[in-house]
Every structure is written in structure tokens, then in C-alpha cells.
Amino acid sequence: MDYPVTEEGGFKYIETKGGEHNLLLLHGLFGALSNFASILQHFGSTYNVVVPILPIFEMPFRKLSVSGLVDHVTTFVEKKGYDKVHLLGNSLGGHISLLYALAHPERIASITLTGSSGLFESAMGSTFPKRGDYDYIKKKAEDTFYEPATATKELVDEIFDIVNDRNKAIRVVATAKSAIRHNLRERLHTITAPTLLIWGKEDQVTPAFVGEEFHERIQNSQLVILDKCGHAPMMEHPDVFNAHLEAFLKEVTT
Secondary structure (H helix, E strand, C coil), rough: CCCEEEEEEECCCCCCCCCCEEEEEEEECCHHHHHHHHHHHCCCCCCCEECCCCCCCCCCCCCHHHHHHHHHHHHHHHHHHCCCCEEEEEHHHHHHHHHHHHHCCEEEEEEEECCCCCCCCCCCCCCCCCCCHHHHHHHHHHHCCCCHHHHHHHHCCCCCCCCHHHHHHHHHHHHHHHHHCCCCCCCCHHHCCCCCEEECCCCCCHHHHHHHHHHCCCCCCCEEEEECCCCHHHHHHHHHHHHHHHHHHHHHHH
């Protein structure tokens, strides 16, 4: 089922309204709504699955930072009137999830991280992305996954368009640099919410050792490492990913 994007009050988001529990999904730097298609399909009718589109390319440049994006999520949750949320974040979205959880522990029912930044990441680097070279961007997109074919032409085209828009490319670099500055290593021990970590064994952006360190530092956490899987397990192994997530959510909501 396709869910429409709602625009209201300065926010763009998807909301399935399928159940009483709120499952809030936060996408990464190059993330698209299609990245969460399998989660929306699997959980949309039993949870209120909510996907706010992070305004990386719209918010005032002076406010553009990981902290600014956390403020956006904070305001969104308040405006929607959600009591508690099950947070799920991929890549940069995981980083934002952690910062939100640290700032608003009373709002957190659980946290799920997959390929999250916040400790270490090796993406396109902190320099201006290489523009105009489609094959380069295609290779970078393919390197995100264990199976290169997961990087569809639609996905590569979307990333290529971002990189070749000077304003958007500058914003990508600024956000990536902000993420690197917001290292969470010394704060993770204060997180007490039940946390599920699902990591790709062959993740080249946030390698498996990053998931292992998150597991060591977040006290109430469990770690699942998936074989033959890169930076976006929910895309490469959707059935396995959803099975682990469903079991975890049932565990923390009963």
C-alpha cells in the first residue's frame, strides 16, 4: 500500500495510522522514503508508522546541523502530540534518534539502530562530493550494499541529482561534518531505553565493529549482525529485518 505524503505546519511526513503504538522512522543523509518501503508495508497496518522527511535541503543554512535536525524532530513529535515513540533510524537517522533519545528519554519507548552514525562513519568523506561523474556516484551507491544491484537506477539517479545541485551538495557536506563533530561515545552509557541494533556484516560505511561498540556502550541493547549485508539491512534483507524488529517490538510493548 502506498501512503501519501502529508504537508502541514512546515512538516512533510507519512503516517499510516495503523495502530496505537507510534513507530517513527528517521532516514539517512541520502535516504529516501523508498528505503523504508518494506517496513511501511509490514508494520503500516498494525503500528502508526510515521516517516518525517528531514528538511536537509529546505531548512535555513545557519540552522543546518545534526542538532537542528533533532530540533525539527522534537517540534514534529510535540505538534503531533505523540506520547511515546518507538524510534528507528538508519545511518544519519540513527544518529538523530540517539540525540533525540538523550534529550527526551521520557518520550522513548524503544530505539532501533541500523547502520547508525554517531561513533564512526566512512561515507563520501567530508569534502565536496565528486560532481558530474555518474559512474563514480553509481559505484559509491553500489558500495553501500553487499549486493550492488540493490542500488537501483532510481536510487543512483536521485543521489546523482543531489550531488550535482551545488546547493544540495553543500548541505550534504555541512550535515556530514556536523555528524562527525557530534560523536556520542561518552554519552551512550546514559541511554536506558531498550535498544535493538541490526547491522550488516559487510557494511562499509559504519562497519560491523561500530554496531559492536554501540552494543557495548548502550546497556539495555541487543545486537543482530546479518551476513551478506551492507549499510541498509532493511533494504537488502527486508524479511529478516522485519522479523527481528517485530519480535523486538512485541517484547518491549507487552
